[in-house]
Amino acid sequence: MNKNVFPRLDVEAHISVIVPAFNEEAAIVSTIHQIAERLRQLTNHWEIVVIDDGSRDQTANIVRNLPADLQTTLVRFSRNFGKEYAITAGLEYATGNVVICMDADGQHSSELMVQMLEKWREGYDMVYAYRKDRAVESRFKRWGSRIFYRAISLGGQIHIPRDAGDFRLMDRQVVNALLSLPERNRFMKGIYAWVGYHSIGIPFTPLPRSHGESAFSKLKLIQLAWTGVTSFSVMPLRLASAVGALLAVLSFTYGMFVVIDHLFFNESVPGWPTIIASMMFFAGVQLLFIGILGEYLSRIYDEVKGRPPYIVAEVLKPKQLNQNV
Numbered sequence: 001m002n003k004n005v006f007p008r009l010d011v012e013a014h015i016s017v018i019v020p021a022f023n024e025e026a027a028i029v030s031t032i033h034q035i036a037e038r039l040r041q042l043t044n045h046w047e048i049v050v051i052d053d054g055s056r057d058q059t060a061n062i063v064r065n066l067p068a069d070l071q072t073t074l075v076r077f078s079r080n081f082g083k084e085y086a087i088t089a090g091l092e093y094a095t096g097n098v099v100i101c102m103d104a105d106g107q108h109s110s111e112l113m114v115q116m117l118e119k120w121r122e123g124y125d126m127v128y129a130y131r132k133d134r135a136v137e138s139r140f141k142r143w144g145s146r147i148f149y150r151a152i153s154l155g156g157q158i159h160i161p162r163d164a165g166d167f168r169l170m171d172r173q174v175v176n177a178l179l180s181l182p183e184r185n186r187f188m189k190g191i192y193a194w195v196g197y198h199s200i201g202i203p204f205t206p207l208p209r210s211h212g213e214s215a216f217s218k219l220k221l222i223q224l225a226w227t228g229v230t231s232f233s234v235m236p237l238r239l240a241s242a243v244g245a246l247l248a249v250l251s252f253t254y255g256m257f258v259v260i261d262h263l264f265f266n267e268s269v270p271g272w273p274t275i276i277a278s279m280m281f282f283a284g285v286q287l288l289f290i291g292i293l294g295e296y297l298s299r300i301y302d303e304v305k306g307r308p309p310y311i312v313a314e315v316l317k318p319k320q321l322n323q324n325v
Contacts, residue, residue, distance in 0.1 A: 006123045013098045013117060014045040018090025020083050021050055021104035025057040029066070031106045036070045038110035042117055047318075048072045050104070051090045054080030059104075064316060071318050078313040084186040085310040087166060091179055093315070097172040107206040108167045115202055116169035125197035128168035129204040130161055160193045161201055168192070184309045185299050240289040 017035050021028055032048060039046040048070065052060040054077045063074045075093050077086070087101055098120060102108040108129070116127040166188060170178075177195040 008121050008123060011097075011121075012045070013043045013120070014096040015039055015043050015098045015100065015113075015117075016047050016049060016094035016096035017100045017102055017113075018049045018051065018087065018094055019102055019104050020053055020086035020090060021055065021059050021063075022053040022080065022083070022086075023055045023057045023059060024104040025055070025059045025062055027105050028059055028062055031102075031104050032063075032066060032070055032072060034106070034110045035102065036072075038113055042113065045096070046071065047094070047096065049090050049093050050074050051086040051093075052076040053083065053086040054078070060314075068318050073318060074314070074316040075312055076314040076316075078311040081310040083166075084188050087188055088178075088186060089310055089312065091170075091175050094175065099170045099172070099175050101166050101168055101170075103167065107208070109204065109207055112167075112202065112204055113169070119200055119202070120169055120171065123198065124200045125171040125174050126168060126192065126199040128161060128164045128192070128199060128201050130164040130201045132203045132205050160189055161199075164189065164192075164201060167204070171197070173197070184307070186309065240292055243285065244289065 017039065019028075019031065019035070024031075028050070032050070035048055036046075039048075050063050050072055052063065052074065060074065060076050063072060066072050073093060075089055077089070090101065091099060098117070100113060100116065102110075112129060116129075119127040174195060174197050177197070178191060181191060181195075
């Protein structure tokens with residue numbers, strides 16, 4: 001056990017489980033029932049907060065009609081804002097001194113909450129689950145994950161645990177720290193790592209999805225990874241500087257070679273094709289790095305506009321849910 005952590009053996013756990021959901025009408029009921037059954041075994045004080053991230057199906061209506069004994073709060077967005085913002089809203093509406101984030105598709109086993117709570121009682125402020133093995137995933141995800149973590153480690157100022165996701169337990173002080181961060185371009189895996197606190201990982205294997213397929217397409221995964229890189233790493237900017245310096249040295253060296261060759265060996269400078277190809281190459285590199293600068297500037301632009309990261313259209317507490325049945 002870490003000597004710097006202090007046990008919470010006498011602290012009563014008030015557990016809030018936040019469940020971001022997007023088009024999960026087929027799985028949401030079984031997921032909520034499994035979570036509630038496990039929570040009843042762990043504590044007398046618990047709640048479930050479902051964040052409907054602009055679902056186009058009946059997810060919100062199904063949650064509205066859940067029985068009151070499931071103690072489920074519904075937070076419905078006005079449109080789809082994305083999972084990162086749904087998690088942020090869940091943290092804001094959670095009231096417990098222990099907050100656990102789980103997916104709505106049933107892939108996060110409720111049994112792991114027992115181990116997480118044990119680690120919390122040992123004194124850890126954050127307990128995250130990380131994948132044991134990615135062999136069952138597609139080659140795209142496996143290689144994409146490797147490239148992403150390598151990019152973050154090269155230029156980042158924080159250490160993001162490899163293969164850790166949003167399935168985690170957080171103490172109230174961690175939640176308060178997360179909510180104090182004002183940025184609107186949110187990459188939660190990086191933010192979890194940035195706030196620090198005593199953390200420990202638990203290996204797990206995701207369960208098969210009970211229904212449907214993941215709403216995260218390859219394009220969305222790439223966009224999320226790029227948000228993470230630009231939010232927590234200056235590696236792209238440093239890479240642009242390094243490539244620019246290298247090209248400048250090569251250009252100067254080649255220029256000196258041409259001048260010396262012409263003055264001392266009376267050789268004529270060959271060829272328009274070489275000149276045109278070089279100009280197109282350098283123009284392409286410049287445009288690429290201008291685009292990278294534009295990505296960082298666009299994030300600054302999003303921040304200074306001051307728009308809220310999400311809009312809540314409706315909040316229904318368990319008593320209100322019961323009245324709407």
